[in-house]
Amino acid sequence: xxxxVLATIDQRKDQxxxxxxxxxxxxxxxxxPDHAADCRRCAHWVADQLKFAMLDVNVMExxxxxVVVAKNRHVAGRPTVLxxxxxxxxxxxxxxxxTSGPFDPVVRKNSAGTDAxxxxxxxxxxxxxMCHIEAITSWQANGGVPLNLIVxxxxxxxxxxxxxxxFVHDHKRALQADVCxxxxxxxxxxxxxxxxxxxxxxxxxxxxxNGPNRDLxxxxxxxxAPNPANVLVELLASLHDASGRVxxxxxxxxxxxxxxxxxxxxxRLPFSEDAFRADLGVxxxxxxxxxxxxxxxxxxxxxxxxxxxxxxxxxxxxxVIGAQASAKVSFRLVANQDPNKIRExxxxxxxxxxxxxxTIKFLDHGxxxxxxxxxxxxxxxxxxxxIEAGFGKPATLIxxxxxxxIVSTFKAELGIECLFVGFGLPDDCIHSPNEKFDLDCLHxxxxxxxxxxxxxxx
Amino acid sequence: xxxxVLATIDQRKDQxxxxxxxxxxxxxxxxxPDHAADCRRCAHWVADQLKFAMLDVNVMExxxxxVVVAKNRHVAGRPTVLxxxxxxxxxxxxxxxxTSGPFDPVVRKNSAGTDAxxxxxxxxxxxxxMCHIEAITSWQANGGVPLNLIVxxxxxxxxxxxxxxxFVHDHKRALQADVCxxxxxxxxxxxxxxxxxxxxxxxxxxxxxNGPNRDLxxxxxxxxAPNPANVLVELLASLHDASGRVxxxxxxxxxxxxxxxxxxxxxRLPFSEDAFRADLGVxxxxxxxxxxxxxxxxxxxxxxxxxxxxxxxxxxxxxVIGAQASAKVSFRLVANQDPNKIRExxxxxxxxxxxxxxTIKFLDHGxxxxxxxxxxxxxxxxxxxxIEAGFGKPATLIxxxxxxxIVSTFKAELGIECLFVGFGLPDDCIHSPNEKFDLDCLHxxxxxxxxxxxxxxx
Numbered sequence: 001x002x003x004x005v006l007a008t009i010d011q012r013k014d015q016x017x018x019x020x021x022x023x024x025x026x027x028x029x030x031x032x033p034d035h036a037a038d039c040r041r042c043a044h045w046v047a048d049q050l051k052f053a054m055l056d057v058n059v060m061e062x063x064x065x066x067v068v069v070a071k072n073r074h075v076a077g078r079p080t081v082l083x084x085x086x087x088x089x090x091x092x093x094x095x096x097x098x099t100s101g102p103f104d105p106v107v108r109k110n111s112a113g114t115d116a117x118x119x120x121x122x123x124x125x126x127x128x129x130m131c132h133i134e135a136i137t138s139w140q141a142n143g144g145v146p147l148n149l150i151v152x153x154x155x156x157x158x159x160x161x162x163x164x165x166x167f168v169h170d171h172k173r174a175l176q177a178d179v180c181x182x183x184x185x186x187x188x189x190x191x192x193x194x195x196x197x198x199x200x201x202x203x204x205x206x207x208x209x210n211g212p213n214r215d216l217x218x219x220x221x222x223x224x225a226p227n228p229a230n231v232l233v234e235l236l237a238s239l240h241d242a243s244g245r246v247x248x249x250x251x252x253x254x255x256x257x258x259x260x261x262x263x264x265x266x267x268r269l270p271f272s273e274d275a276f277r278a279d280l281g282v283x284x285x286x287x288x289x290x291x292x293x294x295x296x297x298x299x300x301x302x303x304x305x306x307x308x309x310x311x312x313x314x315x316x317x318x319x320v321i322g323a324q325a326s327a328k329v330s331f332r333l334v335a336n337q338d339p340n341k342i343r344e345x346x347x348x349x350x351x352x353x354x355x356x357x358x359t360i361k362f363l364d365h366g367x368x369x370x371x372x373x374x375x376x377x378x379x380x381x382x383x384x385x386x387i388e389a390g391f392g393k394p395a396t397l398i399x400x401x402x403x404x405x406i407v408s409t410f411k412a413e414l415g416i417e418c419l420f421v422g423f424g425l426p427d428d429c430i431h432s433p434n435e436k437f438d439l440d441c442l443h444x445x446x447x448x449x450x451x452x453x454x455x456x457x458x
Numbered sequence: 459x460x461x462x463v464l465a466t467i468d469q470r471k472d473q474x475x476x477x478x479x480x481x482x483x484x485x486x487x488x489x490x491p492d493h494a495a496d497c498r499r500c501a502h503w504v505a506d507q508l509k510f511a512m513l514d515v516n517v518m519e520x521x522x523x524x525v526v527v528a529k530n531r532h533v534a535g536r537p538t539v540l541x542x543x544x545x546x547x548x549x550x551x552x553x554x555x556x557t558s559g560p561f562d563p564v565v566r567k568n569s570a571g572t573d574a575x576x577x578x579x580x581x582x583x584x585x586x587x588m589c590h591i592e593a594i595t596s597w598q599a600n601g602g603v604p605l606n607l608i609v610x611x612x613x614x615x616x617x618x619x620x621x622x623x624x625f626v627h628d629h630k631r632a633l634q635a636d637v638c639x640x641x642x643x644x645x646x647x648x649x650x651x652x653x654x655x656x657x658x659x660x661x662x663x664x665x666x667x668n669g670p671n672r673d674l675x676x677x678x679x680x681x682x683a684p685n686p687a688n689v690l691v692e693l694l695a696s697l698h699d700a701s702g703r704v705x706x707x708x709x710x711x712x713x714x715x716x717x718x719x720x721x722x723x724x725x726r727l728p729f730s731e732d733a734f735r736a737d738l739g740v741x742x743x744x745x746x747x748x749x750x751x752x753x754x755x756x757x758x759x760x761x762x763x764x765x766x767x768x769x770x771x772x773x774x775x776x777x778v779i780g781a782q783a784s785a786k787v788s789f790r791l792v793a794n795q796d797p798n799k800i801r802e803x804x805x806x807x808x809x810x811x812x813x814x815x816x817t818i819k820f821l822d823h824g825x826x827x828x829x830x831x832x833x834x835x836x837x838x839x840x841x842x843x844x845i846e847a848g849f850g851k852p853a854t855l856i857x858x859x860x861x862x863x864i865v866s867t868f869k870a871e872l873g874i875e876c877l878f879v880g881f882g883l884p885d886d887c888i889h890s891p892n893e894k895f896d897l898d899c900l901h902x903x904x905x906x907x908x909x910x911x912x913x914x915x916x
Contacts, residue, residue: 220860233766306770320890431673
């Protein structure tokens, strides 16, 4: 039966792309209040596709953007698989760096000379959600998905899945499954489809430094008045030591070190640090010393400043001491760091290090622990075979430096592990201008999803 | 004759205010290319007022915003006085902090309970230019200004007088005078009108850090990819040491120290550091240790970050490593620091301290050396008497932490010294939202300007 399903998928290629383009035209930017209606519209768009595939679909409220929950007709005795994805996307800014509009999907050649669809969300995660929608549709046209399916597509992944934890808790019984499948990760490289066996966690904070009660003339007050921008850069600079380690007390206390076996396995992967630098256009990488690039990204915790706002930002000069300065700062975490503990350590360090004359406030923008797939996960063998069926290449085992906030909730609330089978490529520019998804990956990903259902049905 | 002039000024109070409000409605923001036409319109507005006063007026091109040059009928044997001011203003941002529109002047009570006109440029420098225009007008209505007057009102003071140096050089003969009078400074406090005997210099730089060739996902790349925002905060934080001193090699080499006599004189001034902190709403001042607030602001060089732009600045979270981060940084200089030498030392320090993996660029936004009025300046005694005539209070000798870029050019090109007789108050919020000029100061300043012409005619 899988062969018939794969044949359907091969025949539906143009339709799959057209549907994805429709999906990509909806600017479902979850972080922006201005786009709340677009997020809701996008949820209904997803729901409609799953209804066309004859699933039983509900668009459910969460207190934030709605989630889409869909089920096929469940049959006792079959395994139950929860397919998780998200329809929300990152903001598209800076707009001027996009070759075509972020919400006007266009197919053109990628840098490898093959076709890709360019738009915000092309691969993260609308394109990969599309792979599952199309795999489901094709199975339904060929006798039905051979296992009990629960599809859960949320609208807040890019803002830390703020309401999904409560939703999963509240709908624990309805979401009960044997395993979760997530396609929101990458292949290792073009020609190296992969299973991701670990993701990093995240704690995202905003720090706001206030000084004088008004903006001041930097001549008439400079040298005595506390300058929040001066203070902010000192606080932020204190977050790293000279060796590139994060300088927050207790930060590394709970970190699970990389094993010698992992180091060996990762060294054997076809990864070139020269090519990595060339791709980024930088002469050197920086980071924690004593670790390779893959180790730094996959298995070491980090701190990055994601945004700073201070003083005058227009053209030319303004001789001002701004009353306020702020920064968005995120830490990527690894097993077994506790996001709440890291948040408190960060905040305490900033408060301890702040000079007198300023006040410090914080805002929360999401938290998630890291996640490691158990080595003995029963789905791994089937996922390897599905990738081979979908891509015609063997699967590589990799990790991801990114975060999928909800996976630890699935483990805690539903008692299930996640399988990360993702179809993106490292050059897909996710969260950046000119995000894209290779059409080959869209097609092979759809085939892989279909094959994975067959494998997990066994 | 001065008494008749002062009587005219007293009678013209309402008209003076109405004219100033007209002047304030023109958004002559010199740093913004969008306001170039407004700057030109403002120059012509100033020219028109001086024409009404029967001066011979020219609006002259500079390559940037035009300058207004006006002369009365010069009489051989009389002293020639150059009156300098500027019609351009700082940008009004942040707009949301203004109680009334920055270019919709409104008269209301200030925090002292007396009337003030609120608008961008109210005191810096349109209100003080208005004092001179009205003093001239009133003299002209009473037999004419009793000395040879050259009025020079420029439109680029707030952007470092970028074209005025060349203009002065090119028009050296036409601008030849015995002394320059500038009203672009403050009184010491309400009830303490002042002569400013020194201004600080300025070097204003923009530093731009570039890293990866595109914005990156901070999960998939964080820990290895150079983050320009991380680098920028480290570079900026390195500009101060733990004692609050500026940490640029050679920065203090040429600094003229404060003399024991100056320290003594300044300690006797009615200045309360508690009141200074209360006015700013801060619990402590920060700055170079070992110096009082007045010493820090008047006679010690400083470094302030005036603006930072990096990464995502919208609401909520974006997990991004921005490709670029930049900051506007200015140094206030004291005698005898050389702005060009400080610029090069700053740039070299940033380049030396930058890690590999990023590139650094700089933009220039103005430079000016500090200026000290000679103790034996022959105009000082007359200025003291003029202030007493205008304000009914004795003059205090103070310095200003601000900068007036052109004064060193007047000295070099025209061989003349400057007298700073300013009418603002420290709580005027210059360069800040809700800038204002007390109506009492507008009136007493106009009287002082008129009296000063009589004094300098002697």
